[in-house]
Every structure is written in structure tokens, then in C-alpha cells.
Amino acid sequence: MVSRPPSVSARTGRTGKMLRRLSGWLLLAAVSLPVLAQQPSATPAAPAAPQITVLVNLRSKDVTITDIKFRAFYNKIENKVIPLTDYDLQAAVQDEVMLALAEDKRAQWRLATDEEKLDGVALADDKQRTSAMLASVKGDRVLLVDVYGVQGYIHSLVKNMVIGVNVLLLDRDGRKLWKKGVSAKMKFPGSIEESQADNQKGLKQAVNTLIEKACENLKAKVREQKI
Amino acid sequence: MLAGALLVLALLQAAPVPGALRVKSDVSEVEVFLDGASAGKTPLTVSAVAAGAHRVSLAKPGYEDREEQVTVQAGGTAKLFVVMKPLPQAPPKLPVQFYAIHQHRAGACSGILTVTAEAVDYRSLDGHDIFHIPIAEMHSVSRSMGALPNAAWNLPHQYLGCRIEGPGRSYGFFAYEEDPKLAGTPAENRVKFQDTAVKTKELFELVYRLWSETLKSKQK
Numbered sequence: 124m125v126s127r128p129p130s131v132s133a134r135t136g137r138t139g140k141m142l143r144r145l146s147g148w149l150l151l152a153a154v155s156l157p158v159l160a161q162q163p164s165a166t167p168a169a170p171a172a173p174q175i176t177v178l179v180n181l182r183s184k185d186v187t188i189t190d191i192k193f194r195a196f197y198n199k200i201e202n203k204v205i206p207l208t209d210y211d212l213q214a215a216v217q218d219e220v221m222l223a224l225a226e227d228k229r230a231q232w233r234l235a236t237d238e239e240k241l242d243g244v245a246l247a248d249d250k251q252r253t254s255a256m257l258a259s260v261k262g263d264r265v266l267l268v269d270v271y272g273v274q275g276y277i278h279s280l281v282k283n284m285v286i287g288v289n290v291l292l293l294d295r296d297g298r299k300l301w302k303k304g305v306s307a308k309m310k311f312p313g314s315i316e317e318s319q320a321d322n323q324k325g326l327k328q329a330v331n332t333l334i335e336k337a338c339e340n341l342k343a344k345v346r347e348q349k350i
Numbered sequence: 351m352l353a354g355a356l357l358v359l360a361l362l363q364a365a366p367v368p369g370a371l372r373v374k375s376d377v378s379e380v381e382v383f384l385d386g387a388s389a390g391k392t393p394l395t396v397s398a399v400a401a402g403a404h405r406v407s408l409a410k411p412g413y414e415d416r417e418e419q420v421t422v423q424a425g426g427t428a429k430l431f432v433v434m435k436p437l438p439q440a441p442p443k444l445p446v447q448f449y450a451i452h453q454h455r456a457g458a459c460s461g462i463l464t465v466t467a468e469a470v471d472y473r474s475l476d477g478h479d480i481f482h483i484p485i486a487e488m489h490s491v492s493r494s495m496g497a498l499p500n501a502a503w504n505l506p507h508q509y510l511g512c513r514i515e516g517p518g519r520s521y522g523f524f525a526y527e528e529d530p531k532l533a534g535t536p537a538e539n540r541v542k543f544q545d546t547a548v549k550t551k552e553l554f555e556l557v558y559r560l561w562s563e564t565l566k567s568k569q570k
Contacts, residue, residue, distance in 0.1 A: 188492070201520070203492035204510055209436065211378035218374075218393040315490045320565035324433045327376045331431045 173350065175292075176262035177224065178235040179217045180243025180269045184210070186326060188315065191278035205319070210327055219334050220268050223342040230350050233262065243269060246297075247289065254297040264300070264350070267291040268341070273330055275311050282311035286333040290341060292350065303344045307336035368398045369422035373406060375432045383407040395427075408432055441467075448553050451538050451546070452479060453511060453522030460537035463523060465556055470514065472521075475536060481521070489515040491561045493554055494522065509543050512554040525549035 185206045192199040217234060224232040235241050239259045245251045247269045257265060269289040276283045285308045292300040309332055312318045318325035373382050375392040382389045382396075385405050389396050392408070401424035408416040413434040422428045450463040452472060461474035470483045494513035511522040524546040526537065 185493075201494055201513070203490060203494045203513060205492050207376075209434065210376040214378040215374065215376075215393065222395070316565055319562055322376075322433055322435050323562075327433050328431055331374065 172228070173230050173264060174262040175230045175232050175264045175266050175350065176235050176239070176241075176260050177217075177220060177232055177266045177268065178241050178243055178246070179213065179220055180247060180267060181213050181216060182244075182269070182271045183273075184212045186273045186275060186284075186330065188275035188277060190315070191276070193279060203315070205323075205326070207327060207330065208323060210323075210330070212330070215331065216268070216270055216334055219338040220341065223338040224266075224345065226342065227346060227350075230264075232266070235260075235265075241265070243267060246293065247291065249299065252293070252297045252299075254295070257293065257295055257297055260295065263295065265293045266345075267293060273333060277311060277315065284309050284311050284329055284333060286330075286337045288337055288341065290344060292348065301348050303348070305337055305341045305344055307333050307340060309333060309336065366401055367424040369401050369424055370427040371396045371399045371404070371406070371420060371422055372427055372429045373408070373432070374430070375408060375434055377410060377413065377434045380408050380410040380413075380432075380434060383409070392432075399428075406430060408434065410434060412437055442556060442559075446556060448523075448525040448549060449528040449533075449537065450553070451524040451526065451541060453524070458538040460541075463525065463553070465553070465560070467560065470557060472523075475534065483514055483516040483521065485557075485560050486564050487517050488561050488564075489517070491515075491554070491558045510550070511546075512550055512557060514557065523550070523553060525553040 185204045188203045188205060190201045190203055192201075221232060221234060239261065241260070242256060246256060246265070246267050267290070269291065271287050271289065273286050274284070276285070285306060288305040289302060290305055291302045294300055309329060312325035312329045318329070371384065372395045373389075373392055374394075378392060380392040382392060382394050383406070384396060384399070386407075399422045401422050403419060403421050406418045406420050408418075413436055416432050416434065418430055418432060420428045420430055445464050445466040448463045448465070449460070450472065451458050451460050452474065459474045459476070459479050461472055461479065464471045464473075467485075469485055471481070472483075473480050490513070492513050493510035495510060511524045514521045514523070524541075524543065526541045526546045526549050528537070532540070
């Protein structure tokens with residue numbers, strides 16, 4: 124049998140088939156590319172940052188000064204409570220805490236509102252705290268900043284001022300995820316009399332410095348923890 | 351091309367780097383003016399403030415206006431904390447008399463406490479305890495339980511007396527609202543501490559106000 128070369132028509136038919144197949148592939152590629160581009164990447168997306176409600180609980184708006192006087196036969200200890208006149212301590216602490224937390228981008232921080240009706244004292248107490256207390260919370264967790272006092276210690280050797288804060292992270296069920304103590308210390312501004320002159324200028328400036336220092340420490344402590 | 355890039359780089363380097371200004375006050379919601387323009391209310395952080403000296407004015411109804419000079423460093427944050435001074439209020443009508451229980455180291459007595467612009471005078475009902483404490487000589491005026499060896503940070507206010515430290519001696523008082531039928535009879539055993547909260551606070555605020563006006567700060 125003598126093999127015949129393929130006819131022109133047959134040749135054109137094969138080329139046409141190839142061309143049609145190629146154009147089909149091209150068309151499929153053109154259609155699928157934008158679709159593929161829209162599809163999410165194979166790597167899992169980072170989870171959304173949790174919303175954390177920040178509650179600042181101020182146990183007292185006053186400064187308590189423990190005045191210790193050494194005598195020959197006895198020591199006299201007295202706790203003097205000095206109300207800070209006109210000082211909006213709650214607003215000052217809240218502002219400084221939120222400013223410190225804003226730098227931590229692992230979560231979205233928002234201040235608790237009055238509508239949420241959170242009782243800071245009860246929430247700080249492990250025995251009193253229940254999940255029902257957090258039912259109104261708008262957020263994934265609650266960061267309780269429990270400021271338990273601004274205290275001055277004055278005696279012949281040392282004159283100090285201290286602020287004490289407990290920081291607790293709670294989940295929606297009222298479970299304590301962690302608790303950390305934060306404090307800041309500085310020298311007491313002069314004598315009791317001097318610190319209260321000029322509408323308590325010295326005392327108020329010292330309290331402001333303590334709040335700033337405590338919030339710096341709070342920022343560092345929160346950064347070390349899981350949220 | 352290279353010359354153009356160098357020119358842009360030089361311009362970027364020459365552009366002044368702004369700083370920030372943080373303004374706080376003891377009273378919240380104080381209007382802040384930066385170089386005469388309203389910047390907001392305290393507590394406040396103003397970003398993109400040109401480096402250099404700036405004039406910060408603070409104003410709030412009921413308080414004296416304040417003006418401060420602040421220097422903002424390039425790329426830094428200048429901080430300002432201002433203590434507002436309330437406008438002088440009408441002075442209280444003096445003298446004011448209070449029925450008061452006077453704390454002793456052991457026990458107490460009751461009597462009349464008279465507050466004048468110059469001094470606090472006490473006279474017990476039986477006349478055995480009489481003293482005169484000049485306001486200008488007071489060392490401190492506070493709320494306190496007295497000489498108690500406890501280090502509680504926050505004592506409940508309703509149990510706190512008005513503590514006056516005079517030269518060489520401290521005095522503790524609990525003021526109370528007297529029942530006219532019982533006036534003149536000893537009160538130390540019939541008046542409960544809980545019922546002294548309102549009048550004691552009133553006494554403290556009056557004496558504290560008079561005393562704090564006599565104080566001079568260390569800076570002065």
C-alpha cells in the first residue's frame with residue numbers, strides 16, 4: 124500500500140482542530156484568571172482583633188496619707204484622707220489608660236459605657252463575679268483596671284507616694300484570664316502643707332505623674348500577656 | 351536625574367519635623383487654645399504641632415483663665431498639666447457654729463465648735479475642755495479616723511472625722527445635727543458615727559477652705 128500524503132483539506136482540518144482547541148484553552152484561561160485572582164489565598168487569614176471593653180474602677184477619689192511620727196516611747200501612725208478638690212480623677216485615669224492601650228494593636232480597645240452598667244468592685248472580686256454581670260458587655264473581653272488607691276507615706280526617713288492598680292482580663296463568662304498588679308512610686312512633693320497650696324497644685328501634679336507612670340507600666344504588663 | 355533626586359532628598363531633609371502637644375488639667379473639659387486658635391477640650395493631644403515655642407491658653411467658666419508657654423521639640427511630645435484655680439466665691443458667713451464630738455485618746459466629749467475667719471474654738475458642754483486653734487498655725491486639715499495604727503488605704507468616708515493638726519497637738523471632731531430637744535445634753539454616747547457624715551463633711555470643707563487660703567507653695 125502506498126501511503127498518500129494527507130490532503131490539503133485534511134491538513135487544514137487538523138490545524139483547525141488544534142487552533143480551536145488552543146483558542147478554547149485561551150478562552151478558559153481568560154475566563155478563569157479573574158476568578159482565580161478573586162479567590163482567597165491558600166494561607167489562612169489572620170483572625171480579627173478582639174474587641175476589649177476597658178473598665179476603669181476608681182476605689183477612691185482621695186489621697187490617703189499615712190503620717191508616721193516616731194516618738195521616744197511610741198510611734199504615732201495616722202491615716203489622713205485628703206479629698207482632691209476639683210480633680211476629675213476618673214477622667215484623668217481613663218484617658219491615660221486608653222492612650223497607653225491604643226498602642227497595642229492586638230485588640231480594639233473601647234471604654235465601657237454607662238449603658239453597660241458594669242460594677243467594677245464586684246467584677247474585681249473573684250467570689251462575687253458572675254457571668255450575668257457581663258451580659259451587657261459589648262465586646263469579646265473586659266479589661267478591668269482597678270485603681271485601689273493613691274497613697275502617701277510620710278515619716279522622718281522616707282516621703283513617698285504610690286499608686287496601686289490591679290489589672291484583670293475577663294472573658295464574657297466572667298472567667299479571669301489573667302491578673303497583674305501595677306504600681307508606680309515617686310517622692311512626695313514637699314510637706315503636707317506645701318503640697319496643698321495653690322489649690323493643691325503640688326499634690327495634683329504628683330498624682331498626674333503617678334498616673335502617667337502607672338499607665339506606662341500597665342502598657343508593658345499588658346503587652347507581655349495574651350489577649 | 352540624579353540631581354533631581356538629590357534635590358528632593360534635600361527638600362525632605364529641610365522640611366521641619368512636627369511634634370505633638372498633650373494638655374491635661376485637673377478639671378476636665380477645659381477649652382484649650384493653641385496660639386489663639388481653639389484646639390479642643392482637655393484631656394487633649396494635638397498632633398502635627400510645629401516645633402518651637404507656643405502659647406497655650408486654657409479657659410473654663412467658673413475658673414480663672416490660664417496661659418502657659420510650651421516648647422515643642424521636633425518629633426517629640428510636650429506635656430502640660432495645668433491646675434485650674436476656681437474664681438473666688440462669696441465668703442461663708444462667719445462665725446459658724448457646729449455641735450461636735452471631740453475625740454480624746456480614750457473616749458470623747460461633746461460641745462460647741464465655733465469657726466471664725468481667724469480660728470477654730472471649742473468648748474465642751476461641761477466646760478472642762480476649751481481650746482483655741484488659730485487657722486494660720488494649723489499644720490494640716492484632713493479627714494481621718496485619728497491616731498489608729500491601721501494602714502487601710504481607703505476608709506469609708508462616713509466614719510471619718512475632721513482632723514486638725516495644730517501646733518503640738520492634733521484634734522479630731524465629728525459634727526452632727528442636734529435634736530433641739532436634746533441640745534445641751536452629752537452626745538458622745540447617743541450620736542452614731544453614721545449620722546455625723548453630712549455635718550462633719552460641712553465642717554471639714556469650711557475649715558479646709560479657710561486653712562488652704564493661708565498656705566504658700568514651696569515655689570513661692
